[in-house]
Amino acid sequence: MEPIDAPVQAPGGTVEVHSYLGPSDERSLADDVLDGLTRPLKELPPKHFYDARGSELFDAICELPEYYQTRTERLILETHADDIVARTGAVELVELGSGSATKTRVLLDAMAAAGTLRRYIPVDVSATTVHAVAELFCDEYDGLSVYGVVGDFERHLSHLPEPVGPRLVPFLGGTIGNFPPGSRRRFLRGLGKMLGPGGHLLLGTDLVKDPHVLEAAYDDSAGVTAQFNLNVLHVVNRELGANFDVDAFEHVAFFDREREWIEMRLRATEPQQVRVEALDLDVAFTAREELRTEISAKFTPDGLGADLAAAGLELVEFYTDPDELFAVSLARVR
Ligand code: SAH
Ligand code: AVI
Numbered sequence: 139m140e141p142i143d144a145p146v147q148a149p150g151g152t153v154e155v156h157s158y159l160g161p162s163d164e165r166s167l168a169d170d171v172l173d174g175l176t177r178p179l180k181e182l183p184p185k186h187f188y189d190a191r192g193s194e195l196f197d198a199i200c201e202l203p204e205y206y207q208t209r210t211e212r213l214i215l216e217t218h219a220d221d222i223v224a225r226t227g228a229v230e231l232v233e234l235g236s237g238s239a240t241k242t243r244v245l246l247d248a249m250a251a252a253g254t255l256r257r258y259i260p261v262d263v264s265a266t267t268v269h270a271v272a273e274l275f276c277d278e279y280d281g282l283s284v285y286g287v288v289g290d291f292e293r294h295l296s297h298l299p300e301p302v303g304p305r306l307v308p309f310l311g312g313t314i315g316n317f318p319p320g321s322r323r324r325f326l327r328g329l330g331k332m333l334g335p336g337g338h339l340l341l342g343t344d345l346v347k348d349p350h351v352l353e354a355a356y357d358d359s360a361g362v363t364a365q366f367n368l369n370v371l372h373v374v375n376r377e378l379g380a381n382f383d384v385d386a387f388e389h390v391a392f393f394d395r396e397r398e399w400i401e402m403r404l405r406a407t408e409p410q411q412v413r414v415e416a417l418d419l420d421v422a423f424t425a426r427e428e429l430r431t432e433i434s435a436k437f438t439p440d441g442l443g444a445d446l447a448a449a450g451l452e453l454v455e456f457y458t459d460p461d462e463l464f465a466v467s468l469a470r471v472r
Contacts, residue, residue, distance in 0.1 A: 304335075
């Protein structure tokens with residue numbers, strides 16, 4: 139698709155946002171729904187959570203007492219940002235699944251302090267967050283050039299501009315854990331190709347820990363994660379003319395100890411017949427039948443090293459917090 143916005147000169151620097159989402163992405167939701175709802179274990183991929191409301195709900199999750207990930211990853215970045223910038227000499231950040239990019243400021247501040255900061259490239263399927271972050275950071279960071287990409291990081295990374303110097307690619311929040319293990323390695327291998335000369339990946343991963351702590355993080359007492367989970371049904375209702383009775387589904391989250399991942403599901407509380415008009419599809423749910431909406435893998439340092447090695451990447455530094463709840467890995471092409 140053609141870019142939708144022309145560059146704009148803003149007080150702080152330049153900002154441009156390019157969108158690569160179009161009719162083929164409505165197709166992507168349609169294909170995922172058709173494929174996912176006709177499987178023996180019904181499933182929808184997590185990227186469809188993030189419409190404007192889903193992105194807001196995710197931001198609310200990040201503030202929850204039970205969701206230790208965000209504050210812990212921020213602490214790790216605050217502790218080591220200067221080291222990361224010194225080791226990489228990064229002049230630009232290409233952030234995958236940037237969302238509202240609150241932790242990214244820590245890196246941008248360290249780059250600004252080192253005098254290397256030139257460009258920020260947020261990449262996200264959520265158009266609202268890319269636009270908001272692009273405007274905000276362009277205003278806040280003097281002389282920063284922001285090149286926003288509204289797109290799918292699994293399909294649109296070939297549209298990125300050429301690096302302007304050493305590139306750092308933050309992929310934070312543990313989003314890599316939302317890939318199943320096989321595609322995770324394939325995706326990481328693909329990232330190696332977009333790092334450019336001297337480029338580094340900065341990968342945030344949640345670590346294996348007490349299952350009660352993990353399960354509480356995905357089933358908070360205020361019910362925000364339940365709302366986030368159920369939101370995907372609103373997305374399908376709105377985008378594909380479906381008639382899910384959202385109130386007749388309940389949120390389920392459990393840690394699969396064998397696979398070492400959290401699974402989120404939506405369970406039908408009673409039998410339900412769902413019509414998806416845009417697909418001319420009728421789907422039956424039996425009472426208590428579950429729809430899987432997300433896996434969120436938890437890592438061990440060894441497992442992470444094996445994934446990076448299998449993807450042709452080498453670990454440069456492994457940063458963690460004192461309680462070893464979360465990790466941020468700096469890696470480069472081997
Ligand atoms: N990096 C932020 C946000 C994490 S939430 C943080 O650490 O807090 C995951 C983000 O990835 C969301 O903003 C979501 O819209 C985005 N996302 C999920 N799947 C995506 C995909 N396939 N392509 C691009 N962005 C995606
Ligand atoms: C974005 N992603 C890594 C989050 C996670 O923890 O898997 C999404 C999320 N799902 C429930 N709570 C948060």
